[in-house]
Amino acid sequence: MIMLSRPVPDWPTTIDQAVGRILAGLTDAEKDVIRNTPLADLEMLHFGLGTTIRNECGLWDGNTALLAACGSETMHPDAASDVILRAVWERLRA
Numbered sequence: 001m002i003m004l005s006r007p008v009p010d011w012p013t014t015i016d017q018a019v020g021r022i023l024a025g026l027t028d029a030e031k032d033v034i035r036n037t038p039l040a041d042l043e044m045l046h047f048g049l050g051t052t053i054r055n056e057c058g059l060w061d062g063n064t065a066l067l068a069a070c071g072s073e074t075m076h077p078d079a080a081s082d083v084i085l086r087a088v089w090e091r092l093r094a
Contacts, residue, residue, distance in 0.1 A: 011058035013065035018057050018084045019091055022049070025056070035092040042089055046082070053081040053088075 012018040023031070037045065054060055059067065059077035067073050070080035 009058055009061070009063070011063045011066060013063070014069050015066075015084060015087050018053065018066060019087045021056060022053060022084070022088050023091065025052075031092055034089055037089065039086075039089070042085060043082075045085060046078070049088075050078070050081045050085055053084050054078070057081075057084065 012021050026034070034045065034049070054077050057063060057066055059080050064073040067075055067077070067080050070083040
């Protein structure tokens, strides 16, 4: 029997890689919105940008390396995307 291997996803494995990937996909206007969002209001981006982070970075699909980088291989993808979202915000404000 011939078995085809599944291609290995090109997911980021570090927070820095994830931030770079997310920033590369944002327009300047979107970056301005994130940069100007107060820290206390970042949670409002959970379902928009947070969803993009979870999907683009494979957080729902087994990217345990990135989950571990965010805190734990077993952490919830929502919590991991919050870590990455904050890192995006911090990089934009640096």
